[in-house]
Amino acid sequence: xxxxxxxxxxxxxxxxLINLGTxxxxxxxxxxxxxxxxxxxATNRKLLGxxxxxxxxxxxxxxxxxxxxxKLAEAEPVLREALQMFRRLYGDEHPRWLRPSRA
Numbered sequence: 086x087x088x089x090x091x092x093x094x095x096x097x098x099x100x101x102l103i104n105l106g107t108x109x110x111x112x113x114x115x116x117x118x119x120x121x122x123x124x125x126x127a128t129n130r131k132l133l134g135x136x137x138x139x140x141x142x143x144x145x146x147x148x149x150x151x152x153x154x155x156k157l158a159e160a161e162p163v164l165r166e167a168l169q170m171f172r173r174l175y176g177d178e179h180p181r182w183l184r185p186s187r188a
Contacts, residue, residue, distance in 0.1 A: 102124050
């Protein structure tokens with residue numbers, strides 16, 4: 086199954102690419118993971134548009150692997166884009182952003 090059966094532009098294929106990218110990241114195979122994250126991100130943008138939580142999550146995944154590769158200058162704008170998108174989607178008062186106060 087996979088791309089041959091479902092086609093390259095299927096949300097399930099994108100999810101599998103992300104899962105494989107995560108495994109490769111844990112194995113320190115960052116370049117391979119980066120390629121998979123980019124492919125999944127492109128697929129999700131095509132299927133879901135540019136303002137969707139899966140796209141924001143994909144940007145976050147890509148930024149993390151870029152940082153692990155030492156590509157900090159490339160990772161920073163990608164991570165900022167993900168953060169801005171999450172805030173647009175969920176708002177600044179969403180519990181995800183609120184941190185418990187430390188007394």
